Amino acid sequence: MNRHTLNPLIKPEMVQPSRQGYRVKGAFNPGAVEHNGEIVLLLRVAEDCIPKDGYTSVPYYTFKNGIGTPEILEKSLNDPNVTLKDSRGVVYKGQDYLYTLSHIRLARSRDGVHFAVEEKPFIYPCVPSECFGVEDARVTKIEDTYYLTYTAVSPDGWATALAVTKDFITIERKGLIFAPPNKDISIFPEKVKGKYCALHRPHNQGFGNPSIWYAESTDLLHWGNNQCLLRPRNTKWECFKIGGGPHPIKTPEGWLEIYHGKGKGDKYSLFLLLLDLSDPCKVIKRGEAPLVYPEMNYEKDGFFPNVIFSNGLVVTEDGNILLYYGACDETACLIETSITELINSF
């Protein structure tokens, strides 16, 4: 588990705002995939509005004919219709707005380390269920198609949408495949016993805490046979919740999954899980200690301190793993490891 010496690979200042008046607060939680000899990252770019004394300015989207348009609501703090709500947003004339809004931006690299960030958003709010932003993309390649899942945020909550692309130029939206509240969807790269499989993280709360669930599909669009797969342990690393990370990796020993836990002090760390090859609902091994936890300055200090969150990795032909992760909801970083190292870490 070697953090790259050039970490963070991508910082907010390397990313152009998507619109005049916006500024980039974070370029983090990258989905990752190899395509045409390049490593493609799907960065989550979080933007807010450039502040102006005496005013509140918030980004939002309007919709017309299925096309989203970014806008800025700028109102005097003396306006009686403005109510500052909490650190997340404001209310104007009874309507909620959030201070930051995320979209998905592509970054490309030949070596997996030096990235060119595209100027324009790749996935941005296009339907009302995305009006507060799109976040945390994951990519799974199945045959010649890339399946992208991402969190869609709106006044109706956060849910998970599916989109498909073959070229990372055009995408086709496929709607919300998991109803709110549900995120952290990791689609397996191939069918198991004739069914597509996914890990998901409903905000299940009975007498437990949010856990990792399993679901099946015949077409990647419709999902069922939901089963609770893995519950958070009552440890300082996982006591609040756990959720799936990048897509599971097929190995002779089983499906290798890197998941995240949220523990005491709101720290996010990464753990390792091994699932049965022919029955992914069966847990074979679960790492006791975190694979990695916030240790470096760029992981401990930032927009949201003490967060290591991974939703993207690339496995090379020789079994090495480029594990990309977001640090502090602000930057994109890289750890180099391998299937062998991970398997031996149990």
Add this chain to the structure above:
Amino acid sequence: MNRHTLNPLIKPEMVQPSRQGYRVKGAFNPGAVEHNGEIVLLLRVAEDCIPKDGYTSVPYYTFKNGIGTPEILEKSLNDPNVTLKDSRGVVYKGQDYLYTLSHIRLARSRDGVHFAVEEKPFIYPCVPSECFGVEDARVTKIEDTYYLTYTAVSPDGWATALAVTKDFITIERKGLIFAPPNKDISIFPEKVKGKYCALHRPHNQGFGNPSIWYAESTDLLHWGNNQCLLRPRNTKWECFKIGGGPHPIKTPEGWLEIYHGKGKGDKYSLFLLLLDLSDPCKVIKRGEAPLVYPEMNYEKDGFFPNVIFSNGLVVTEDGNILLYYGACDETACLIETSITELINSF
């Protein structure tokens, strides 16, 4: 909207406990369907344990080889391992237990008014996701098969399971079709544009309150294309949440759906909705005033006061509707109405 003069049709004292040491607290929220010339109700029967001075007694299920067995945990209140938690349950050795546990019991009638309640449970906890009970069954007949949805409750939250039957003697479980937190699933009685359709009620919370959602399926087992269909209005009747009721009724004017709202004072009442026949995501009409709200003593006073909740109805050949409902989470009642009366009530 004529309440039957014999209401409540079914009271807890008419229902035999499912096991020695249990007592029936409620026989309510009936699913309903016509089968072989009989009206069949799928009652939710809630049971707790007969109290014993100085002891806490709670019902629970154990599981072995896929079979659930009802048990009673009886512990002295002086036992240091016992913690009385709140009005809902106790903790014993770190494990939560609930005071009441529900199963689904059949009741049969020739006239739709006088019911014989079966002695044995029809659906009872059989898998760990149901260990705290099964609740609020809904029935939709499609061709020659009855599709039953019900809420499965466990430490992992409340989700919705599907089971199928052709004879109301044997059932086949099909797993959790909607991940937690999600209930109030109403399956349409036929496909629309080649897809099965359902209303569902995820516990979506962003800046709104839990709403009625729409989903589609190709096989009734896997669901997708989730869309928010109807949000609660900020009225005294709906301000907390809304959820689907019995299966939608096909009429020439559109799909007629009776849904419930939870409003001020935790009152539950029923409302009417008309959805487009060929595009059920399109709302044509929505009733302004409640169709019915708690007025009668048996609707205002009971286990959980001021609740009218419907998840079952039967449409006769001449367009009359037997609308069954639960009152106060305690009894099962009947309102007689008709498609014409409902359509004219908008």
